[in-house]
Amino acid sequence: GSVGTGDSLINVTSPNGAYANLNYWVTLTTNNGCTVSDTFSITYQPFPIAPLTVSTPCDGTTAQFASQLSWNSTPPPNTNCVYTLDFGDGQNANAANTTHGYDTTGVYTAVLTVTSPWGCTTSDTATFTITAVPGINPNVEATCGQLGIFNVELTLDNYTYDVLTWNIPGVGVFNATNFEHTFVNPGDYIASVALEGSNNCDYTANIPFTI
Numbered sequence: 689g690s691v692g693t694g695d696s697l698i699n700v701t702s703p704n705g706a707y708a709n710l711n712y713w714v715t716l717t718t719n720n721g722c723t724v725s726d727t728f729s730i731t732y733q734p735f736p737i738a739p740l741t742v743s744t745p746c747d748g749t750t751a752q753f754a755s756q757l758s759w760n761s762t763p764p765p766n767t768n769c770v771y772t773l774d775f776g777d778g779q780n781a782n783a784a785n786t787t788h789g790y791d792t793t794g795v796y797t798a799v800l801t802v803t804s805p806w807g808c809t810t811s812d813t814a815t816f817t818i819t820a821v822p823g824i825n826p827n828v829e830a831t832c833g834q835l836g837i838f839n840v841e842l843t844l845d846n847y848t849y850d851v852l853t854w855n856i857p858g859v860g861v862f863n864a865t866n867f868e869h870t871f872v873n874p875g876d877y878i879a880s881v882a883l884e885g886s887n888n889c890d891y892t893a894n895i896p897f898t899i
Contacts, residue, residue: 701732707764708732733806734761736769738784740800740812746889748793748821751775755784755800755812766805774799793820793846817887820845824893826854826881834874834899839866840881851884871899 710732715725738755745752753773771784776796779788784800796818801811823843830836838854842865854862856879859871871877877899882892 707734707759707762733764733804733808734759735808735810736760736802736804737810738769738771738800738802738812740773740784740798740814742798742814742816744816744818744887746819746821746885746887746891749789749791749818750787751790751796751798751816751818752787753785753798753800753814755802757784757802764804764806768805770803772801772803774801790818793818817846819885819887819889820847821889822847822849822883822891824881824883824891826879826893826895828879828895828897830897830899834871836869836871836897836899838862838869838879840893842883847889848886849883850886851882853882853884855880855882874899 708731709729711727711729713725713727715723717723737758737760741754743752743754744750757767757769771782772780773783773786774780775788776798777790781788784802790796794817795815797813797815799811799813801809803809822845823841825841827839827841828836840852852863852865854864854867856862856877859869859877862869875898876896878894878896880892880894882890884890
């Protein structure tokens with residue numbers, strides 16, 4: 689069917705979607721009814737689609753990037769795209785699936801740009817947080833009367849936790865940063881301090897002590 693009339697046409701779309709190679713013909717009709725025609729073909733190219741996902745292991749520095757290439761229509765014969773991944777810290781890579789280490793904690797925005805062999809470009813962004821590994825420094829002071837005084841120093845940076853728990857096997861569990869406990873029996877013990885992170889990263893530190 690006709691796709692339009694006039695000296696020029698724009699935004700002509702393929703009825704079959706891309707990827708598609710279609711033949712067209714153009715007819716010129718003069719004012720006195722004389723006509724001339726010609727044919728040509730257009731190859732419609734699809735846009736690449738590459739959504740970007742980011743995961744951050746609990747090491748305080750690393751982000752893992754992943755993307756799965758697809759197309760907005762029928763894939764073209766050549767699917768070898770060029771990838772440019774901006775890590776958001778001034779560095780970049782020519783890959784979609786890779787790992788990158790960051791020098792500082794904080795919020796970053798990465799941008800993945802994908803260009804098809806025909807210059808069709810698309811991009812996706814992902815915002816994520818590099819969260820510090822907390823420093824956990826427990827301390828136990830054993831005093832007279834089998835009394836133990838417990839405290840912990842935390843270095844958090846941008847790490848936040850939901851629960852802090854002291855665990856002394858055979859004695860009990862204590863949900864306080866600092867506390868005192870009178871032991872029934874003297875002896876050697878090991879206490880552990882556990883942090884349950886808001887980012888699902890949990891950490892533990894142990895300390896042996898004698899009452």
